[in-house]
Amino acid sequence: MESWIPLLQVFLNSTCPETEASKWLEEMFNPPASYSPRISTTSFLSLLMRPSNNSAVQHSSPQEKRVMWIETLPSVVQARILSFLAYEHQRFCTRELCRLARVLLSEGRRVDFWVKKAAQQLLDLVSLSNYQWLSHLNLESEEETEEDDFYMMPDWLRDAAIDGESVFPWLPMSVDELSAKMPLTGSSGGDEDDLLIDVEESKQKNIDVVMVEIGEDESNIDNEVEKVAKSLKTELLHIDSNLKAVELAREIRKLCSGGRRQRLLILNLIEPWSADDETATVLLCHLSDGIDADECDWPSHILCSVFLPKFLVLNEPSSRVLLNATLDYCKTHQKAAEYALLFPLVLRKDGVNSPICDVLTRVVRECLHPAHVSAFCQKLLTKDEDVLRFVCLPCHRCLISEELVWTESLFSLWRNILDHNVHxxxxxxxxxxxxxxxxxxxxxxxxxxxxxxxxxxxxxxxxxxxxxxxxxxxxxxxxxxxxxxxxxxxxxx
Incomplete structure (x- = not known):
């Protein structure tokens, strides 16, 4: 009983008992060497369901129901304990939780409204079927024929224990699985083929790497392709209908079906950003379809060639058409929004001004999860130059700095990010x-x-x-x- 007094004080005095009780329980499961009280979730439930002393003495009639120890506590404490059990139900035996909730629900009018509400919530959460309870139900006669999952060995561990090829009897991992997941740390040589990395981790790294602009002298365009690109640029300047904008988007898609270096240089020649805002939104919509490219690659190129240049020179509030189209696109292509819009704009050589701050704030709040924004901030503030990768066209490289330019509006942007509950x-x-x-x-x-x-x-x-x-x-x-x-x-x- 004494070991549970701190936990009961949490339920009695705390304004947030569920989280504080969970924290206390976690600390007790991992106590320091000098202090290791013998507690368990099973012993806590046993304490709650133990018959009270008064019940044992005054239990004269066989029809009189016993009073559990939890029922002797104030109603508000009972409700908080039940709420905590629902919050941490995976740590407790499901069968015992069901029994506790059923006993309290069977008490009828003797139970406080909020206690009954919490007990019903707990029962709904842990029971495997829909129960119809009557206030006069005798719960003492319930038979329990099935073993509870709380006491059973997981199927994957039981099956692995049968396998004689496990590395250790208690570790369900074969030698082949161990070799496939762990790097070799032998002393022989430095062959890179010996370093085995996880497939998913490798896939994520491939997305983040080489997200930087191409210099004009790094790749050449075929003369015929260059002529077509310049022709498309001329057509772009004379678009007079959305139908022509759709046709032009199709032509640009066909021309940009090659590698990423060629694609950036072609877009650099066409200059899609020179179109008006309404035409740009049409181009954005139809350029997104029909290209078999990396999920971050092509959307990034669209953003950096259609919308990024417009925002880099923004000195007044953005038009509603342009901003709404950008937000809709960034919601769908979040990785592209990070590398082809957020990074270049924040690293603007002249610094972030008020209109750009408004655009960035909208993108951060409406398009990205706070965890994604936190990772973006971590990259932005790092001193490792290899992390600061972004996508832009060659002609716009001169507008972007290699480090943050701190302005009043940039500090306002950081305030807006923090207000978005970003950790x-x-x-x-x-x-x-x-x-x-x-x-x-x-x-x-x-x-x-x-x-x-x-x-x-x-x-x-x-x-x-x-x-x-x-x-x-x-x-x-x-x-x-x-x-x-x-x-x-x-x-x-």
């Missing part, structure tokens, strides 16, 4: 703190910069504790409406 790794937070200290004097009067710092403190408090002193010194250089609020937050770290 940043510690090294990413460290990089942002470094930029705050570096630019605190330049943007000492900037409210955008100050709001970013305030947001950073609110969202990344645990990661900022090692930087409390240098952040305080940096903020003290500023003079804005929120400076006092920032200093107050820092002092509470």
């Amino acid at each position: 940043l790794m510690q090294d990413s937070v460290d990089q942002l703190v470094e930029q705050v200290c570096k630019y605190s004097k330049r943007y000492s009067k900037s409210l955008k910069f100050a709001n970013f710092v305030l947001c950073l403190i609110n969202k990344c408090t645990p990661s900022l504790r090692p930087h409390k002193l240098i952040l305080t010194a940096a903020v003290e250089k500023s003079d804005t409406l929120v400076t006092k609020s920032i200093l107050s937050k820092l002092s509470a770290l």
Whole structure:
């Protein structure tokens, strides 16, 4: 009983009992060597279902039902315990959970409304069939003929134990499987063929690699193909209907059916971005079909040749037609959106301005999962140049820098990203703190910069504790409406 007192205090006092109780239970399953209490999920259920002392003494009538120990607790604690059992039901024996829920539901009017609600939720979650319960049902006579899965060995482990070729009797992995999944670490030579890597990991790396623009001198175009490309460019400038735009998109698809290097150079000659916004959306829609290319390759080339150039020179709010088409496309092709739009725009040589910040914010919030955005931020803030890969046409390379250009709008973009509940790794937070200290004097009067710092403190408090002193010194250089609020937050770290 004593070992469960901390857990019961969580149920009694916590504002978020399910998660705190789960954390406590996990810590007790992996205790330090100096403290190893004997607890288990089975013993906890036994405690909850144990007959109370009063019940044992006053149980005079055979018709009188016993009172379990959980029923002696306050109703709010009972409801929280049942909610926790539903939250962590995979750790507990399904048969015992069903029994506990059924006993409570059989009590009828004696049970609090919220306790009954939690018990019904638990029963619905763990029972294997639909039960119709009556308040007078005698649950003590229920027969249990089937062994519960909680006590059974998994089928895959039982079958593997029969196999005599396992590496270890308790490890269901054959020698062939072990060789296929693990790299060879022998001392002989450095032959790369000896390094065996997982297929899925290799496939993901192939997507991320070589996502960078092509220089004009790296590949040549056939003279006939060049003439056709220039002809298509002329037609693009004189499009007067959507039907002609569709026909032109088909011609561009046919011409770009070769390798990625040739394709980029051909698109560079055609200049699809020179079309007006409405025509560009038609081109985007029809260029996406009919090309047998890598799922990230061709969509990236479409984005960097049709939409990216328009946003790179954006100095006023984007048109609704252009922005909506971009968002719809990025929702479908998220990897392409990262490499052919987000990276080039954030790395813009003149820095991110307010209209571009609005576009980037919309793409981040409406097209990408927060985990994807977190990975993007990690790559963006890294100092490894090999990670900063992006796709653009040769003629636009001069508009993109190799490192971030920090502007007020870029700090606003980071604030918008943090407000999107994106979790940043510690090294990413460290990089942002470094930029705050570096630019605190330049943007000492900037409210955008100050709001970013305030947001950073609110969202990344645990990661900022090692930087409390240098952040305080940096903020003290500023003079804005929120400076006092920032200093107050820092002092509470």
